[in-house]
Amino acid sequence: xxxxxxxxxxxxxxxxxxxxxxxxxxxxxxxxxxxxxxxxxxxxxxxxxxxxxxxxxxxxxxxxxxxxxxxxxxxxxxxxxxxxxxxxxxxxxxxxxxxxxxxxxxxxxxxxxxxxxxxxxxxxxxxxxxxxxxxxxxxxxxxxxxxxxxxxxxxxxxxxxxxxxxxxxxxxxxxxxxxxxxxxxxxxxxxxxxxxxxxxxxxxxxxxxxxxxxxxxxxxxxxxxxxxxxxxxxxxxxxxxxxxxxxxxxxxxxxxxxxxxxxxxxxxxxxxxxxxxxxxxxxxxxxxxxxxxxxxxxxxxxxxxxxxxxxxxxxxxxxxxxxxxxxxxxxxxxxxxxxxxxxxxxxxxxxxxxxxxxxxxxxxxxxxxxxxxxxxxxxxxxxxxxxxxxxxxxxxxxxxxxxxxxxxxxxxxxxxxxxxxxxxxxxxxxxxxxxxxxxxxxxxxxxxxxxxxxxxxxxxxxxxxxxxxxxxxxxxxxxxxxxxxxxxxxxxxxxxxxxxxxxxxxxxxxxxxxxxxxxxxxxxxxxxxxxxxxxxxxxxxxxxxxxxxxxxxxxxxxxxxxxxxxxxxxxxxxxxxxxxxxxxxxxxxxxxxxxxxxxxxxxxxxxxxxxxxxxxxxxxxxxxxxxxxxxxxxxxxxxxxxxxxxxxxxxxxxxxxxxxxxxxx
Numbered sequence: 001x002x003x004x005x006x007x008x009x010x011x012x013x014x015x016x017x018x019x020x021x022x023x024x025x026x027x028x029x030x031x032x033x034x035x036x037x038x039x040x041x042x043x044x045x046x047x048x049x050x051x052x053x054x055x056x057x058x059x060x061x062x063x064x065x066x067x068x069x070x071x072x073x074x075x076x077x078x079x080x081x082x083x084x085x086x087x088x089x090x091x092x093x094x095x096x097x098x099x100x101x102x103x104x105x106x107x108x109x110x111x112x113x114x115x116x117x118x119x120x121x122x123x124x125x126x127x128x129x130x131x132x133x134x135x136x137x138x139x140x141x142x143x144x145x146x147x148x149x150x151x152x153x154x155x156x157x158x159x160x161x162x163x164x165x166x167x168x169x170x171x172x173x174x175x176x177x178x179x180x181x182x183x184x185x186x187x188x189x190x191x192x193x194x195x196x197x198x199x200x201x202x203x204x205x206x207x208x209x210x211x212x213x214x215x216x217x218x219x220x221x222x223x224x225x226x227x228x229x230x231x232x233x234x235x236x237x238x239x240x241x242x243x244x245x246x247x248x249x250x251x252x253x254x255x256x257x258x259x260x261x262x263x264x265x266x267x268x269x270x271x272x273x274x275x276x277x278x279x280x281x282x283x284x285x286x287x288x289x290x291x292x293x294x295x296x297x298x299x300x301x302x303x304x305x306x307x308x309x310x311x312x313x314x315x316x317x318x319x320x321x322x323x324x325x326x327x328x329x330x331x332x333x334x335x336x337x338x339x340x341x342x343x344x345x346x347x348x349x350x351x352x353x354x355x356x357x358x359x360x361x362x363x364x365x366x367x368x369x370x371x372x373x374x375x376x377x378x379x380x381x382x383x384x385x386x387x388x389x390x391x392x393x394x395x396x397x398x399x400x401x402x403x404x405x406x407x408x409x410x411x412x413x414x415x416x417x418x419x420x421x422x423x424x425x426x427x428x429x430x431x432x433x434x435x436x437x438x439x440x441x442x443x444x445x446x447x448x449x450x451x452x453x454x455x456x457x458x459x460x461x462x463x464x465x466x467x468x469x470x471x472x473x474x475x476x477x478x479x480x481x482x483x484x485x486x487x488x489x490x491x492x493x494x495x496x497x498x499x500x501x502x503x504x505x506x507x508x509x510x511x512x513x514x515x516x517x518x519x520x521x522x523x524x525x526x527x528x529x530x531x532x533x534x535x536x537x538x539x540x541x542x543x544x545x546x547x548x549x550x551x552x553x554x555x556x557x558x559x560x561x562x563x564x565x566x567x568x569x570x571x572x573x574x575x576x577x578x579x580x581x582x583x584x585x586x587x588x589x590x591x592x593x594x595x596x597x598x599x600x601x602x603x604x605x606x607x608x609x610x611x612x613x614x615x616x617x618x619x620x621x622x623x624x625x626x627x628x629x630x631x632x633x634x635x636x637x638x639x640x641x642x643x644x645x646x647x648x649x650x651x652x653x654x655x656x657x658x659x660x661x662x663x664x665x
């Protein structure tokens with residue numbers, strides 16, 4: 001490693017090579033994180049792009065980041081953070097993860113949860129590291145924004161500013177009292193390549209290339225513009241100059257030059273020959289936009305040996321060159337606007353007498369989601385289980401804010417449990433699973449792959465069950481009989497285990513019937529569907545709660561919900577028997593005249609009475625099944641009643657609070 005006095009003489013690439021690895025980049029799929037990845041990818045292999053996005057996050061995809069260098073982690077989950085630290089043991093940590101810097105990101109709870117709780121989880125895991133460099137914000141100063149020193153009073157004026165200011169004190173605490181080598185870099189107006197296309201400089205450059213100007217705010221609003229390459233170098237300088245004297249300190253990453261939007265546009269019009277007169281105030285100002293917003297980098301220059309090198313004009317020209325080289329309109333804009341780039345999966349798990357299996361289910365699910373690198377949500381539905389399922393779910397919820405626990409007032413059955421979870425699920429795809437681990441989490445990647453190919457429903461097909469031969473034969477026979485009787489095509493050997501696209505889930509939730517048979521309704525709603533074969537194992541713990549009586553009830557529910565054939569058969573039998581009776585009457589009359597001494601007896605009469613009586617009872621019972629379903633549906637009782645919903649450490653246990661949670665989600 002180079003001596004401290006020589007760091008200022010090194011190029012950015014040389015500084016990158018001098019960083020101690022492994023290197024973690026949290027928020028790697030964001031603007032600045034992607035630029036740091038691009039700087040690392042040419043010279044290092046021991047870096048990890050840590051993101052909560054899926055593996056199709058648009059910047060990482062366009063940068064061709066190797067799959068093995070992408071690590072899935074939700075920083076709001078302590079379990080998720082601890083797991084990746086334990087596995088990869090990073091030495092240098094750059095944290096660019098943040099939420100709320102843009103006006104479109106206005107969820108206050110998510111702002112504080114991501115920026116503060118996320119940082120807390122990372123700092124708690126940061127033991128035996130070389131350095132932690134945090135991407136703070138000049139927004140921390142709030143209204144005190146005119147060239148402030150780092151020790152000046154913070155006066156935040158937005159949720160985002162409050163969350164970042166709070167994080168500043170958190171870093172100071174961990175550095176001072178836990179001896180964590182951490183500092184906070186307060187970034188001013190960073191711009192350049194890979195920035196979101198809807199941001200000021202990106203839109204300005206895109207318009208300049210077309211000899212136009214974008215909608216503009218007030219010309220008096222000011223910024224302190226820093227090119228993203230200088231910003232990346234600031235993080236490298238901070239890591240290389242880390243020493244105990246600066247632990248917990250904050251540093252301004254600024255030029256010290258105030259530039260108004262008016263000056264920015266005038267410079268662009270003049271230097272790039274734009275034949276357009278600016279039209280001001282055609283775009284609304286944000287409530288935190290300020291006229292005297294620029295920084296004082298003197299402390300940063302002295303202690304981190306950093307100063308900005310790229311002038312505003314040079315930075316604008318570099319951004320123009322980059323947009324041209326990337327074929328911006330054909331490559332960047334479609335990737336940015338692609339809503340598939342950050343898909344989220346929700347697992348809805350029906351739980352009854354599954355307390356022992358639930359922790360294993362959770363661990364296997366989190367491991368699986370980390371491997372396929374997607375955001376996740378897990379909803380455990382406690383369908384009034386008589387064991388300690390409630391306590392087990394509560395512990396997991398306290399551990400992971402991505403886990404939701406639902407409690408029902410009584411046992412409504414697995415179909416109602418699935419609907420209860422589906423109603424509040426926020427994922428783009430919803431996976432239905434039993435809580436006994438007979439639906440293996442390791443099969444989900446195969447379902448997910450088929451879903452990503454454009455299928456709306458991907459269901460598991462049980463090619464083999466770990467059970468007795470006779471019992472398995474009965475199950476196979478039922479599915480084939482049911483499929484042949486049903487008026488819709490229902491896949492054989494397919495249970496509830498499936499991934500269902502959100503648009504299909506919305507249609508399923510809207511269906512009005514009280515008694516729901518989801519695997520039948522799933523087929524009834526249509527859409528593009530495909531099956532994935534898998535082996536269904538035995539329960540890991542305990543014994544199945546199903547018995548022959550319940551299985552017969554399931555079979556009746558399925559058949560009488562999706563088939564009119566029993567009624568049609570009754571009509572057919574009635575016609576046949578009427579014809580036979582009429583024929584028998586004719587034969588009886590003929591015999592009366594042809595063979596007047598033909599034997600007569602009560603045996604034939606008794607047999608006929610019993611036969612027709614049995615047929616009538618069967619007919620009445622079948623009709624009764626349909627009438628009972630009509631009767632049940634006319635009651636319009638709710639499909640389930642929730643007594644509590646738990647998300648993370650928050651408990652919603654009254655009707656008003658539950659409704660509030662549902663409306664928010």
